[in-house]
Amino acid sequence: MIAGVQQLTHLSKIGLGIYTKKRAFCGPLWVQIGVSNRCNYRCVMCWDHPTFVPKDDPYPDSITSKYYRNNPGIDRSSKVMDFALFTKTIEDLHAVGTRRVDLVGRGEPFLNEDLMQMVAFVKGKGMYCSISTNGSLLTEQALSRLVGEGLDQLIVSLNTGRPETYGKIHTSEDATTFFRIKEALVGLNQLKVGKESAGPIVTLSFVLCKSNFREVGEMVGLAQEVGAKQAIFKHAVLYDGISFLGLTEEEKGELDRALIEAEQAAARSGLEMKLDPPIGSFLPGSVGPPSPMEVYGKIPCTIGWLFALITADGTVLPCCHCFSAMGNVEEESFARIWRSEPYERFRDNAILLPNSGKPVPTCRCDVCTFTKFNLSVHNHLHPFRRKVFYPGQREYNPAQLLSSLVLKRTARGPKRGRPR
Numbered sequence: 001m002i003a004g005v006q007q008l009t010h011l012s013k014i015g016l017g018i019y020t021k022k023r024a025f026c027g028p029l030w031v032q033i034g035v036s037n038r039c040n041y042r043c044v045m046c047w048d049h050p051t052f053v054p055k056d057d058p059y060p061d062s063i064t065s066k067y068y069r070n071n072p073g074i075d076r077s078s079k080v081m082d083f084a085l086f087t088k089t090i091e092d093l094h095a096v097g098t099r100r101v102d103l104v105g106r107g108e109p110f111l112n113e114d115l116m117q118m119v120a121f122v123k124g125k126g127m128y129c130s131i132s133t134n135g136s137l138l139t140e141q142a143l144s145r146l147v148g149e150g151l152d153q154l155i156v157s158l159n160t161g162r163p164e165t166y167g168k169i170h171t172s173e174d175a176t177t178f179f180r181i182k183e184a185l186v187g188l189n190q191l192k193v194g195k196e197s198a199g200p201i202v203t204l205s206f207v208l209c210k211s212n213f214r215e216v217g218e219m220v221g222l223a224q225e226v227g228a229k230q231a232i233f234k235h236a237v238l239y240d241g242i243s244f245l246g247l248t249e250e251e252k253g254e255l256d257r258a259l260i261e262a263e264q265a266a267a268r269s270g271l272e273m274k275l276d277p278p279i280g281s282f283l284p285g286s287v288g289p290p291s292p293m294e295v296y297g298k299i300p301c302t303i304g305w306l307f308a309l310i311t312a313d314g315t316v317l318p319c320c321h322c323f324s325a326m327g328n329v330e331e332e333s334f335a336r337i338w339r340s341e342p343y344e345r346f347r348d349n350a351i352l353l354p355n356s357g358k359p360v361p362t363c364r365c366d367v368c369t370f371t372k373f374n375l376s377v378h379n380h381l382h383p384f385r386r387k388v389f390y391p392g393q394r395e396y397n398p399a400q401l402l403s404s405l406v407l408k409r410t411a412r413g414p415k416r417g418r419p420r
């Protein structure tokens with residue numbers, strides 16, 4: 001109850017900051033922490049560890065290489081976040097009201113050997129915790145520990161519904177890994193039986209490209225088979241060097257029709273499908289999804305009040321497509337960085353996007369993946385100035401998001417003291 005009131009107050013303060021276009025009156029709603037730059041995979045659509053760049057070569061002039069170029073001190077291939085820095089960061093975030101932490105990576109989070117203790121620490125603070133993983137290191141022992149620690153959500157990138165395609169996308173792997181991950185996820189359901197928190201919920205993620213777009217039906221079937229709650233479908237971001245993965249207009253239409261069918265099948269079993277771009281965008285007669293800069297010609301970006309990204313070396317970035325460091329949590333507190341002059345300037349630039357018509361300096365707003373999120377925030381805060389870009393536009397439901405992801409689950413999650 002008290003946690004619920006605190007979160008509602010927090011959300012109101014965020015809303016007030018955005019609405020008045022003033023400073024941030026409290027910390028972000030949720031934060032992603034990159035606990036590992038190291039990765040054991042090489043995937044065709046990856047911009048951090050792409051298959052076409054030999055391990056020791058300089059990275060191409062594509063999206064995230066700009067970040068690494070501006071941060072030459074960071075080791076892109078092997079850096080993992082120290083546990084001491086992690087716990088300090090969580091303490092900082094908790095103090096400013098943040099209650100959701102996603103453990104992600106520019107690599108594979110399970111390659112950080114402190115991952116389990118990190119989950120335990122976050123849950124010990126009563127915060128919502130998720131992990132995004134390629135699934136390759138999901139052993140029964142690891143899953144059992146995660147269930148015990150009260151992990152809330154496990155997001156697994158499978159990117160295929162067919163074993164024979166697995167190795168075409170994850171080029172370092174083959175069908176054996178696909179079967180092993182599937183078996184582990186099926187086994188997770190047994191591990192959860194009778195446990196207090198009933199978590200983690202499982203989300204399967206599929207990045208769609210030339211190699212797998214005809215497998216949508218099987219992807220939904222796979223999600224149902226392993227007992228996933230959600231399936232996320234996204235088009236691959238075609239950065240430099242992987243344009244060959246793009247779909248023709250005709251193929252996009254074919255994909256859309258398959259997604260419509262798959263969504264009906266998913267609904268019958270209660271599987272929630274999340275689609276980006278929205279379904280139907282490429283059907284004949286549709287004008288297609290708006291480009292990010294079209295969207296930001298009409299609405300501002302409010303990410304600077306809601307979200308932050310912290311990389312393995314402690315660098316704080318405002319979003320996944322911005323490369324100018326706001327500060328480093330190893331050197332100063334998150335609260336200080338969050339209220340710093342560079343962050344205030346970032347918020348000013350982002351909120352003025354519709355006026356400037358240009359991307360925020362040092363950000364790739366032209367490939368932004370937060371458009372749907374920003375659109376929802378705008379439409380909820382301005383019900384009489386709603387923006388609708390396509391028929392059937394769906395938005396996040398903030399009440400549902402808050403109650404399902406933050407309030408109820410953290411309130412009933414395991415309560416424990418300091419992690420061991």
Ligand code: SF4
Nearest residue numbers: 039041043046107134
């Ligand atoms: S698993 Fe993730 S980080 Fe690793 S290569 Fe694949 S997409 Fe990149």
Ligand code: SF4
Nearest residue numbers: 301319321365368370
């Ligand atoms: S890329 Fe630009 S528009 Fe998108 S979230 Fe970042 S700052 Fe905002």
